[in-house]
Amino acid sequence: MLQTGVSLKIYKGEFVAIVGKSGSGKSTLMNIIGCLDVPTSGQYYINGEDVSELNDNKLAQIRNKTLGFIFQQYNLITKLNVLENVELSLLYGGVGASERVRLSKMALAKVGLEDKLKNLPNQLSGGQQQRVSIARALAGNPSIILADEPTGALDSKTSREVLDFLKQLNDEGNTIVLITHDNSIAKEARRVVRIKDGKIIYDGDSEHAFERGDD
Amino acid sequence: MTVIQSTPLREVMINMNISQSFKLALKSILTSKMRSILTMLGIIIGVGSVIILISLMQGLTNEILSTFESMGTNVLQVEVYGRGSTRAVSVDDMYKIYDDNKDIFLGVSPQMYVSGDLKYGTENFYSNALGVAENYMLLNDWKIKEGRFLSYADVRDYHKVAVVGSYVNKNIYGGKAIGDYVKIGGNKYTIIGVLEEKADSTEYSADDCIFVPYTTASKMAYSSINTYVYTTKNTDFNSEAKASIENTLYSVMQGDTYYNITDMSDLISEVTEMTGTMTMVLVGIAGISLLVGGIGIMNIMLVSVTERTREIGIRKSLGAKRRDIMGQFIIEAATTSALGGVIGIVIGIVVSGWLGDIIEIKADPTPTAIMISFSISVFIGILFGFLPANKASKLNPIDALRHD
Structure with missing residues (x-):
């Protein structure tokens, strides 16, 4: 979907929203940023390393060490309890058992779920589940947190909480990339990248992002 | 970064x-x-x-x-079919094989299956009746429980005596076989001994047996002895023993189809x-x-x-x-x-x-x-x-x- 000529730089500590309608190419962009896919042509550098032609295993390693995902559908594994879910990326990263539990508990404490360690995901509310997935994304201390429609399945009050939490994480120095189709959500970010028909039509601060009104 | x-x-x-x-x-x-x-x-x-x-x-x-092991594995059974009257072996010839090789053999006993009905009183019964020599008990690890086993005199003088296994004693004679009689093919044999249990005293086991002197058995059946049981010192000597028996028999018979030697240890591995x-x-x-x-x-x-x-x-x-x-x-x-x-x-x-x-x-x-x-x-x-x-x-x- 993404056309040629897309150039995008994201710096450490930024809070970027990538916004566009469905079919605009934002999903393709997200997949490439998230190292879930490689571009057919062109380069993608992450932390200075060219990852555009890496094989599956190398990409998995980069996802593990560098990226933290937050999904619209939370994407928790239903058979694992909250703690085990948060531990997963640390497990695949080769972190020892006791260290894994320590880091996971820290991340869960940060999202205020330290008392739900043994609960299964379906015993939690949508907002709580999303907080578990945020904790999971945080646990490995990734360079980039990639949030794909993180509020898509939540009511407005809970959405607010999640967005505030993302802002707080950004204030603490985390790099956050937010992908959304919703302009009002995108405005929460400091910088907005608008995608339309596979091209970047706006890249700048969020205050002026939607001034021209061409959706 | x-x-x-x-x-x-x-x-x-x-x-x-x-x-x-x-x-x-x-x-x-x-x-x-x-x-x-x-x-x-x-x-x-x-x-x-x-x-x-x-x-x-x-x-x-x-x-x-x-079952095989209770019969002993250090055992060679030799059957001699014979080749007319010129090429035949006598009991003494077979004993001589043992006498010449006392370093490998423990002993030898002729063995003859007794045909003919077995009767206790007027009742028929079945058992494994064998004509054997007086050393058969020692060669096959039997032990006497009551009375005595066959003696050299019994064999030499064609005595009509019998020794029975524990199954026969218990089940046919109600435990009082000694002194009683067994009729084999119409001839009365006095029971002079009862053997100790060797297997499990059941029908068809090793304990279901009757021994009589081979000379008597041969005479009653009007047939010559053709089976011999050699016992070796232990199973390791079996092949050497087989070779020495074979040598003797081959030199007499001039052919290897006139006799058969069965090594019990071979049978087990088979x-x-x-x-x-x-x-x-x-x-x-x-x-x-x-x-x-x-x-x-x-x-x-x-x-x-x-x-x-x-x-x-x-x-x-x-x-x-x-x-x-x-x-x-x-x-x-x-x-x-x-x-x-x-x-x-x-x-x-x-x-x-x-x-x-x-x-x-x-x-x-x-x-x-x-x-x-x-x-x-x-x-x-x-x-x-x-x-x-x-x-x-x-x-x-x-x-x-x-x-x-």
């Missing part, structure tokens, strides 16, 4: 991952019990029947072997070999159900991979590599199969014990049989889990995440 490092704790990771995969596998087996049991059924039946067959065949082999082959064939047939069981596991694992596509996507997005996903599904298949194997082993032990009781043999599975069946069931899980696991590991994370 941070540099991406390769994982230094790969070993640790693999271990952690295995224990977690194992826990997950057990969890999913327990959450859908009916499905798990159906999945494992093929393996349960396969492993169960392998255990049952091995145990029964082993029990049967042991039973046959112990039996072992034969039952071994039979076991292999039967186990091979039972093994087919293990194959079917493996296919069953593969089938369910393929379904499971499809059902859990999203989970696979999540794991991949979190950094699971192909081998992590692969390991997880293979461990799950192996765990399912191994659990089926354990259930099959338990069923096999119970059923073979039960069948063993029915046919009155001791059919206990050996630890080796159990270990091998368990290993095979794990191996089958790994083998048939490979295809589904490979399929899972190759899923594209983007597609997998989108999957509902």
